[in-house]
Amino acid sequence: xxxxxxxxxxxxxxxxxxxxxxxxxxxxxxxxxxxxxxxxxxxxxxxxxxxxxxxxxxxxxxxxxxxxxxxxxxxxxxxxxxxxxxxxxxxxxxxxxxxxxxxxxxxxxxxxxxxxxxxxxxxxxxxxxxxxxxxxxxxxxxxxxxxxxxxxxxxxxxxxxxxxxxxxxxxxxxxxxxxxxxxxxxxxxxxxxxxxxxxxxxxxxxxxxxxxxxxxxxxxxxxxxxxxxxxxxxxxxxxxxxxxxxxxxxxxxxxxxxxxxxxxxxxxxxxxxxxxxxxxxxxxxxxxxxxxxxxxxxxxxxxxxxxxxxxxxxxxxxxxxxxxxxxxxxxxxxxxxxxxxxxxxxxxxxxxxxxxxxxxxxxxxxxxxxxxxxxxxxxxxxxxxxxxxxxxxx
Amino acid sequence: xxxxxxxxxxxxxxxxxxxxxxxxxxxxxxxxxxxxxxxxxxxxxxxxxxxxxxxxxxxxxxxxxxxxxxxxxxxxxxxxxxxxxxxxxxxxxxxxxxxxxxxxxxxxxxxxxxxxxxxxxxxxxxxxxxxxxxxxxxxxxxxxxxxxxxxxxxxxxxxxxxxxxxxxxxxxxxxxxxxxxxxxxxxxxxxxxxxxxxxxxxxxxxxxxxxxxxxxxxxxxxxxxxxxxxxxxxxxxxxxxxxxxxxxxxxxxxxxxxxxxxxxxxxxxxxxxxxxxxxxxxxxxxxxxxxxxxxxxxxxxxxxxxxxxxxxxxxxxxxxxxxxxxxxxxxxxxxxxxxxxxxxxxxxxxxxxxxxxxxxxxxxxxxxxxxxxxxxxxxxxxxxxxxxxxxxxx
Numbered sequence: 001x002x003x004x005x006x007x008x009x010x011x012x013x014x015x016x017x018x019x020x021x022x023x024x025x026x027x028x029x030x031x032x033x034x035x036x037x038x039x040x041x042x043x044x045x046x047x048x049x050x051x052x053x054x055x056x057x058x059x060x061x062x063x064x065x066x067x068x069x070x071x072x073x074x075x076x077x078x079x080x081x082x083x084x085x086x087x088x089x090x091x092x093x094x095x096x097x098x099x100x101x102x103x104x105x106x107x108x109x110x111x112x113x114x115x116x117x118x119x120x121x122x123x124x125x126x127x128x129x130x131x132x133x134x135x136x137x138x139x140x141x142x143x144x145x146x147x148x149x150x151x152x153x154x155x156x157x158x159x160x161x162x163x164x165x166x167x168x169x170x171x172x173x174x175x176x177x178x179x180x181x182x183x184x185x186x187x188x189x190x191x192x193x194x195x196x197x198x199x200x201x202x203x204x205x206x207x208x209x210x211x212x213x214x215x216x217x218x219x220x221x222x223x224x225x226x227x228x229x230x231x232x233x234x235x236x237x238x239x240x241x242x243x244x245x246x247x248x249x250x251x252x253x254x255x256x257x258x259x260x261x262x263x264x265x266x267x268x269x270x271x272x273x274x275x276x277x278x279x280x281x282x283x284x285x286x287x288x289x290x291x292x293x294x295x296x297x298x299x300x301x302x303x304x305x306x307x308x309x310x311x312x313x314x315x316x317x318x319x320x321x322x323x324x325x326x327x328x329x330x331x332x333x334x335x336x337x338x339x340x341x342x343x344x345x346x347x348x349x350x351x352x353x354x355x356x357x358x359x360x361x362x363x364x365x366x367x368x369x370x371x372x373x374x375x376x377x378x379x380x381x382x383x384x385x386x387x388x389x390x391x392x393x394x
Numbered sequence: 395x396x397x398x399x400x401x402x403x404x405x406x407x408x409x410x411x412x413x414x415x416x417x418x419x420x421x422x423x424x425x426x427x428x429x430x431x432x433x434x435x436x437x438x439x440x441x442x443x444x445x446x447x448x449x450x451x452x453x454x455x456x457x458x459x460x461x462x463x464x465x466x467x468x469x470x471x472x473x474x475x476x477x478x479x480x481x482x483x484x485x486x487x488x489x490x491x492x493x494x495x496x497x498x499x500x501x502x503x504x505x506x507x508x509x510x511x512x513x514x515x516x517x518x519x520x521x522x523x524x525x526x527x528x529x530x531x532x533x534x535x536x537x538x539x540x541x542x543x544x545x546x547x548x549x550x551x552x553x554x555x556x557x558x559x560x561x562x563x564x565x566x567x568x569x570x571x572x573x574x575x576x577x578x579x580x581x582x583x584x585x586x587x588x589x590x591x592x593x594x595x596x597x598x599x600x601x602x603x604x605x606x607x608x609x610x611x612x613x614x615x616x617x618x619x620x621x622x623x624x625x626x627x628x629x630x631x632x633x634x635x636x637x638x639x640x641x642x643x644x645x646x647x648x649x650x651x652x653x654x655x656x657x658x659x660x661x662x663x664x665x666x667x668x669x670x671x672x673x674x675x676x677x678x679x680x681x682x683x684x685x686x687x688x689x690x691x692x693x694x695x696x697x698x699x700x701x702x703x704x705x706x707x708x709x710x711x712x713x714x715x716x717x718x719x720x721x722x723x724x725x726x727x728x729x730x731x732x733x734x735x736x737x738x739x740x741x742x743x744x745x746x747x748x749x750x751x752x753x754x755x756x757x758x759x760x761x762x763x764x765x766x767x768x769x770x771x772x773x774x775x776x777x778x779x780x781x782x783x784x785x786x787x788x
Contacts, residue, residue: 045712045720074708074720076737109705110738175692175709216691217611218706219713297610297691298569298783305784311503312612314468315569318439319613326439326468343470344504382784383777389692390699390776 003154004136005165005190007031007232011128011135012142015121017069017107017114023142024069025121028186029094029129033060034228036102037199039206041223047073048083049103050224056099057226064186064226065090065125066104067118068145068171073109073221082113089119093126104224106145106171106183140169143184146267146388147173153257155250159243162235164191168254172213172262174389175220185210185225185258191247192231193238201248202227209255212287213377215266216385217295227251263377264359268384272360272377273303280372285322287374289367292320300381303361308352310338313363328368333361341368397548398530399559399584401425401626405522406532409515411463411501411508417536418463419515422580423488423523427454428622430496431593433600435617441467442477443497444618450493451620458580458620459484459519460498461512462539462565467503467615476507483513487520498618500539500565500577534563537578540661540782541567547651551644553637556629558585562648566607566656568783569614579604579619579652585641586625587632595642596621603649606681607771609660610779611689621645657771658753662778666754666771667697674766679716681768683761686714694775697755702746704732707757722762727755735762 004010009029017024038057040050049072065086072079087101105113128135140150152169170185187202206225231237238247264272275294280286293299296316302309310331317324327342334355337345355361361380398404403423411418432451434444443466459480466473481495499507522529534544546563564579581596600619625631632641658666669688674680687693690710696703704725711718721736728749731739749755755774 043709043712044718045708071705074705074733074736074738076721108703109709110733175706218690218692218709221705221709221712296612297779298612301780301783304780307784309502311465311468311615312569314439315437315503315612315615318437318615324438327470339468339504342468344468381780383780385691386695386698386775386777386780389695390701 003165004134004167005188007190007230008188009129009134010139011125011133012138013121013124016117017067023138024067025118025125026066026139026142027090027125027129028064028139028188030062030228030230032230032232033062034230035193035195035198036061036226036228037202038224038226039202041220043219043221045074045221047071047105047222048075048079049105050222051080052083053102053104053224053226056102059099061102061228062096062100063090063094064102064104065122066143066184066186068143069107070105070111070113071107071109071222072105072113075110075112078112082115085115086113086118089122090126093122094129102226104184106143106222109221136167136169143169143171145171145173147171148265151258151261153254155253157246157250159191159238159246160236162233164189164233164235166250166254168258170258170262173265174215174267175218183220183223187225187227189227189229190232191229191238192233192235193229193247197239197244198227198229201251204248205252205255208252209259212375213259213263214291214295215379259377263379266379267388268382269379270304270382271380273300273379274360274362275376275378276362277365277367278373279366279368279370281323281370282372283374286372289317289320289322289324290374290376292316293363293365294376294378297381300378303356304380304382306353306356308333308338308349308356314339317365323369324367325369330366332364397559398528398561399582399626401584401624402582403523403528404530404533405519405527406529406536407515407518410511411461417532418461419512419519420460420533420536421484421519421523422458422533422582424456424622424624426624426626427456428624429587429589429592430455430620430622431596432618432620433596435614437613437615439468439615441465441499441616442469442473443499444616445474446477447496447498447618447620450496453493455496455622456490456494457484457488458496458498459516460537460578460580462537463501464499464505464507465501465503465616466499466507469504469506472506476509479509480512483516484520487516488523496620498578500537500616503615530561530563537563537565539565539567541565542659545652545655547648549644549647551640553585553632553640554630556627558583558627558629560644560648562652564652564656567659568609568661569612577614577617581619581621583621583623584626585623585632586627586629587623587641591633591638592621592623595645598642599646599649602646603653606769607653607657608685608689609773653771657773660773661782662776663773664698664776665774667694667773668754668756669770669772670756671759671761672767673760673762673764675717675764676766677768680766683711683714683716683718683759684768684770686710687757687759688770688772691775694772697750698774698776700747700750702727702732702743702750708733711759717763718761719763724760726758
């Protein structure tokens with residue numbers, strides 16, 4: 001049984017945007033109007049769907065239409081028109097207002113959307129929804145680009161004696177860096193919640209997950225996380241206090257799980273790399289240090305090569321701009337200390353190799369200047385990354 | 395005939411630091427005391443030789459001893475002692491004061507210098523120098539790590555009717571990013587010049603060359619460029635005016651040539667990538683934009699794959715933090731316009747592929763918000779980078 005929030009349906013199909021014939025169009029729908037919130041790319045070149053959804057997310061929403069294979073980015077005024085046209089198409093079939101339909105795209109930059117293909121796809125998806133078919137798995141697949149598997153997660157929580165559910169899917173893989181760290185994530189919940197609380201919770205959850213994720217340091221033009229809350233769980237409307245804490249914790253859990261999964265499936269990745277920094281002057285200094293290590297190509301290639309080359313970790317720390325005192329700095333791979341208070345530690349290379357051979361590698365850093373801490377999600381850097389990206393568009 | 399400044403000698407040998415048996419120790423020597431200047435890594439974890447040379451470069455100098463294969467970085471107080479001991483060894487053989495000997499190292503971080511091997515090497519090199527042998531090519535080879543070929547350059551210039559020569563060698567390849575962008579560069583000139591003018595000229599030349607160079611965004615703990623000026627050309631001492639301009643131009647030419655050569659031989663690189671930005675609000679905004687494009691793994695892999703995926707260039711621009719107006723932005727590969735004033739340009743894919751297949755690829759960007767401009771040197775990003783770096787230490 002798929003755990004899915006009440007009153008929602010999702011569908012996915014192949015409409016021909018991807019040359020491979022794989023699924024490339026997803027639709028998420030709510031029977032009732034939803035509070036909505038979003039976090040979006042900070043890139044100056046915002047894709048057309050980002051511009052459109054940013055405007056619409058302030059009102060009540062009912063659906064999200066998302067395509068992969070074409071980013072509809074750097075397409076000027078025509079791109080905006082195409083994004084709006086796509087939402088209008090969905091609105092017509094499902095008897096909504098276009099302003100109730102959010103849009104998202106991911107894929108190659110600079111090509112115009114193939115509107116005819118999308119029209120046909122929207123018709124198929126709307127029919128599935130109207131026929132009462134719910135296939136979240138197909139939707140999660142339809143938003144993938146270079147991802148090797150679909151990503152979804154859920155959590156449930158209690159508020160005022162009622163059980164609510166949060167379900168989310170995401171796609172990532174490349175051109176991933178804070179802020180926003182994921183290319184696309186769509187989150188659906190049947191909780192009743194005020195607009196303000198929903199926005200706050202999403203921002204907090206994104207900061208601990210999607211914004212702590214880096215594959216290659218490149219921030220996309222399209223990064224978008226959207227959440228819809230339709231209130232079908234009939235809980236007392238969440239606005240603060242314990243209920244808000246329960247909702248926030250569940251949402252954070254879902255987003256962190258997706259962030260970890262996205263990192264582990266970074267382009268060409270063979271393993272998840274988690275960088276923990278503590279002892280920084282404050283949390284934001286810790287995040288700066290962690291990001292620099294998590295993004296360093298030399299650290300990422302060393303992890304790929306299962307080489308305990310801690311010098312690269314220290315070198316990245318030292319250029320991060322964070323306040324670091326060399327003599328108060330220690331580094332460990334997992335629990336294996338390799339650098340202690342500014343000096344090389346003696347350690348077993350075999351033990352290090354074993355730790356670096358796991359599917360998840362933790363790099364633990366203490367920089368000894370305060371109580372700030374941060375966690376970053378990344379992955380190793382293999383020949384596969386180059387292969388995927390040297391031939392992406394062709 | 396090798397063009398080399400008067401009164402200098404250089405030598406290189408293999409003393410056994412590198413397991414491969416390749417050359418790993420270089421000595422540069424001047425018959426007369428020299429004015430000296432240096433630019434050094436901004437990394438907080440400065441290697442021991444950086445700390446030592448930074449102190450000594452203020453006085454008169456006579457020699458530089460440089461090893462590859464071991465960075466003597468993150469080695470604490472013992473590392474400093476080893477760097478000083480190395481200089482003392484050179485001083486003894488060549489009858490200098492230790493403070494007249496500058497030191498530099500490059501290689502793996504976190505290992506202690508093999509002092510016995512270095513002692514033997516210093517003896518061999520000193521003997522070559524005392525025997526009047528001059529072999530700049532061997533010295534340039536001895537500072538290489540993952541470089542595939544040695545890099546050197548020279549220029550001559552006239553000041554007050556006398557011809558002076560500048561010769562320099564450099565090594566780079568990986569862990570390269572501004573500031574400082576090169577791992578090591580040693581520059582020798584027979585010009586007579588004041589200390590102040592020498593420092594200013596080196597700073598300016600480094601800003602236009604080594605500090606505009608990026609291979610992987612990683613700033614090393616060891617980056618060092620040193621210049622020695624012994625005055626053997628017997629020109630009127632350069633302090634300003636036309637003579638300073640002539641010296642600066644020649645030094646800049648040498649450094650820019652080395653920077654281009656270093657970028658073209660970046661780890662795994664198959665081609666040089668030059669990013670030109672103009673129309674920025676000022677030169678530093680232009681440099682910020684150019685750096686972000688030059689460092690983007692997605693741009694670098696697209697160039698490797700000869701794929702005119704200009705969307706990645708625009709995406710990198712848009713996250714650079716530079717003031718960019720999308721509607722006033724244009725991008726060209728060489729002279730081929732691919733994005734014009736915020737809209738995709740129609741272009742021939744075959745023509746683009748031809749441009750991207752050359753050994754030197756220029757990405758020309760106009761961001762239309764002012765008169766600032768900048769040039770950055772980088773390289774493409776291939777499987778070779780991963781191969782080199784996954785197995786570097788082992």
